[in-house]
Amino acid sequence: MATPNLNEIHDTLIDLAYKAGDIINNALPDTSGPGSKKNSADLVTQYDRAVETMISTSLKEKYPDYAFHGEETYSPTTPLTNAPTFIVDPIDGTINFIHNFPHACVSLGFAIEKIPTVGVVYNPSTKTLYSAIKGQGAFKNRDQRLPLRKAEPLTGLSNALVAIEWGSDRSGPNWTVKTRTFEKLGSSKENGGAMVRSFRSLGSAALNICSVAEGVVDVYWEGGCWEWDVCAGWVILNEAGGLIVDGNPGGWENERELVEEFWGFIQGRLTY
Template structure:
């Protein structure tokens, strides 16, 4: 297969993201009746489905030979990510936020080549903030991104914010860490998460990590973008899927960040591993902070099926 023009793909994805953003903003959240998937907190709306259908049609028309994996058309045990160029899409990442009109939901559009993130576009239409990344070409954030040039559109700012010499990372006591409960609320994975959250928050005298602070944005893609921007130091997640992380992973990589396994000892993790630990770019301290975080987790390992 001929080499993929990643910049051309980015331009297409940005255009599609703005179209999807308008669809999301046009939805009346007061009249939405969400359906459930796994349980009462794993929800999907007619807007999720409509946005994915629109995105799928646009991308298949523009790139008919590329594969497509989307959250709402995923079939457990059948859908696979191969080495072929593959669009990996979450139509609304942060659906619970969306149905509550809490303005931290986004569309996440990624392209993987060789099962590795190559292009990422994450767009929050509520705040009109756009994050983009292209393998080997850096990542950027833009405010008021949908406005016309010269009429309020923000400057494309290279990530991480504050320049290309980001400050070193300290220990957990100074770290701002993002965590998510996820939709699985029972069983070993849930128990491990609950124990880990307590250990992270607990004082060192009590055997904890005394973490500086913990946040839950409710969107894996936005958590990753906040890490890429340098607004978060770490993001730990278990249970999400490739469409939650593909775009943000590319943006994180291009900002000097790194993605490792959310389970201790895994310095490499697959795109569809479902267990992740993201670290912001830093002049030093990335490896040390990862190891400190893993130490808090102890011997516990999360295990999620596909």
């Protein structure tokens, strides 16, 4: 198998992201209503499936030797391997899409040996494109190098804007870890909390990660993400100078001071 041409793959994914954006922006009201995968907070529409079909068909035609791993066609019987693989979320932020809240995107990643190598994230509502190739930097709208904004030096979580998500699991141990952690992060220092400056929930893991890469959000903490939620954003954030670590303490070595401080406020361990 020939060595993947990362620049060509990058440009191909951008073209497909724009085509996916046209499908999303031209979506008609779904009179049948969205389908539920698990519960009323875990939804899928005909447009999720249409976008993934368009992307998978196009990629298989151009790159027949590469694997494809998409949210809507995922099966536990075909796990992610070390082979060069396209990792795709056709609409990340489906609930936002259903409610016309302008924070949904198409997330297109490419991994080699399970390492995110090319990433493209496109929000068709705002026509905002984030993209990166490993070792070549990250960009917004192809010509603006990330991060765009150099945030004030973080002397601790008390001046951090933190992105969080509630997820679709609203009971059980992981829900308890999340809600207790949110409370601890938001509480005053006098009450043993971090007193973070504020929280944001954009409803899209990929856009949360890109917001950190851009420099408008300082930290994003989440549990329960799948590879299609984070692959593209992972490359973009790394190339912007950011850092992705385990959601639980102790998963990585030699972490930065802010990560260690954040881990100190996690109330339990996420299990997925």
